[in-house]
Amino acid sequence: MTIGLEDGASLPPATPATAAIDVAAERARTAGALGRRYFNAAGAGLMSDAVLERTIRHLRLEHGVGGYEAARAMADEAAELYETAAALLGAAADEIACFDSATSGLRSIFDALRLGPGDTVIAPRSSYVSQALRLLAMKRHAGVRLDVVPNDAAGGMDLEALERALGQATGRVVVSAVHVPTSSGLVEPVAAIAALARDRGALTVLDATQSVGQIDVDVRAIGCDALVTTGRKFLRGPRGTALAYLRRGVLDGLGTWAPDVRGAVWTSADEWTTDRTARQLETWEAAVAARLGLGVALREALDRGMAATEAHLVRLGAGLRGALAAIDGVTVADPPASPSGIVTFTVAGLPSNQVVGRLREARIDTIAIPASHAQWDLGTRGLDSVVRVSPHVYNDEADVGVLLGRVAEIATEATAR
Ligand SMILES: Cc1ncc(COP(=O)(O)O)c(C=O)c1O
Numbered sequence: 474m475t476i477g478l479e480d481g482a483s484l485p486p487a488t489p490a491t492a493a494i495d496v497a498a499e500r501a502r503t504a505g506a507l508g509r510r511y512f513n514a515a516g517a518g519l520m521s522d523a524v525l526e527r528t529i530r531h532l533r534l535e536h537g538v539g540g541y542e543a544a545r546a547m548a549d550e551a552a553e554l555y556e557t558a559a560a561l562l563g564a565a566a567d568e569i570a571c572f573d574s575a576t577s578g579l580r581s582i583f584d585a586l587r588l589g590p591g592d593t594v595i596a597p598r599s600s601y602v603s604q605a606l607r608l609l610a611m612k613r614h615a616g617v618r619l620d621v622v623p624n625d626a627a628g629g630m631d632l633e634a635l636e637r638a639l640g641q642a643t644g645r646v647v648v649s650a651v652h653v654p655t656s657s658g659l660v661e662p663v664a665a666i667a668a669l670a671r672d673r674g675a676l677t678v679l680d681a682t683q684s685v686g687q688i689d690v691d692v693r694a695i696g697c698d699a700l701v702t703t704g705r706k707f708l709r710g711p712r713g714t715a716l717a718y719l720r721r722g723v724l725d726g727l728g729t730w731a732p733d734v735r736g737a738v739w740t741s742a743d744e745w746t747t748d749r750t751a752r753q754l755e756t757w758e759a760a761v762a763a764r765l766g767l768g769v770a771l772r773e774a775l776d777r778g779m780a781a782t783e784a785h786l787v788r789l790g791a792g793l794r795g796a797l798a799a800i801d802g803v804t805v806a807d808p809p810a811s812p813s814g815i816v817t818f819t820v821a822g823l824p825s826n827q828v829v830g831r832l833r834e835a836r837i838d839t840i841a842i843p844a845s846h847a848q849w850d851l852g853t854r855g856l857d858s859v860v861r862v863s864p865h866v867y868n869d870e871a872d873v874g875v876l877l878g879r880v881a882e883i884a885t886e887a888t889a890r
Contacts, residue, residue, distance in 0.1 A: 628808020
């Protein structure tokens with residue numbers, strides 16, 4: 474189908490899987506998708522009406538009967554979240570833990586790994602700011618060796634360089650891998666990364682914040698030891714929610730620096746016992762209403778089907794990339810290995826935040842990603858910032874056509890100035 478550019482740029486044909494996404498139905502149950510073209514799922518995806526309703530209903534119950542009493546009444550449903558998350562990720566329920574952000578999940582996992590002087594963390598250039606800063610702080614304050622692996626020509630982690638880094642690593646070795654970064658549509662070769670790490674006896678902790686909900690993610694197929702994702706992005710849950718997977722085999726080796734009532738029992742003056750499930754890393758306090766809302770979002774993702782969602786988003790992303798590249802003054806900023814739904818670009822002569830502002834005037838929501846969110850990626854590629862476009866199942870070709878038309882106008886005006 475043509476998407477509105479005069480040069481005839483078009484989206485790839487729909488496959489049977491993409492046909493399974495009923496965009497009109499998705500929009501009908503997502504109030505935020507009406508009246509605007511929302512392309513910021515990689516920031517915070519639009520919640521469905523049912524997710525919102527579930528969250529508010531629990532807040533009302535807390536308001537009416539008290540927070541602890543409300544949680545007790547909904548204990549079974551809260552427990553179901555672990556089953557649903559496990560089904561989505563191909564894990565077991567006791568391997569799932571809940572957090573309030575991907576950053577706090579990664580922080581807790583790396584705390585519990587208790588790396589020290591001479592141990593090594595290997596990271597990709599695609600690392601997100603909070604994890605990169607965490608690793609730099611571990612290097613500065615705890616004497617942990619940090620090896621940032623270069624990219625190959627396709628823009629993903631260079632597997633030969635990774636093999637060399639693993640060969641040179643000292644002490645306990647952890648690969649801090651990324652599936653899809655914040656700063657481009659790149660999809661890292663995570664199964665190959667985890668396999669190389671495993672051969673060396675290293676653990677792989679995967680940041681899947683931008684992939685879960687967008688791409689069909691199976692932790693056993695990937696072979697990672699731990700995974701973290703956030704609830705608010707492609708999963709379309711409420712803000713302040715996140716999930717982690719910890720493989721059973723790694724749970725016994727963990728030792729958090731900060732045991733809490735939820736994951737530990739204080740048994741005597743100097744002793745405590747630790748929950749043997751992934752929940753050992755959780756804290757007692759949690760936004761129960763938001764987690765119940767996340768449960769609804771996860772069930773919606775499963776019902777819709779991750780293969781169909783992935784096919785829809787990948788197709789929109791490929792169409793966007795091809796059409797953007799054909800617009801004068803626009804440069805697609807994604808590396809070659811970018812088959813995901815996230816698309817990044819720059820406009821000659823106009824800073825990315827101004828492009829985003831101009832799009833917003835037309836009720837088209839995108840976001841600018843500055844180099845300070847991805848120094849090892851955007852910084853080393855010499856990009857100050859990029860415009861990031863991230864569709865979801867409530868977006869279709871018509872939305873894409875409107876976005877492209879407006880970008881073309883903005884690019885023409887920018888070059889005429
Ligand atoms: C790749 C990636 N990892 C981690 C994060 C951090 O997620 P959170 O804000 O939930 O901590 C982000 C947020 O944008 C991200 O894009």
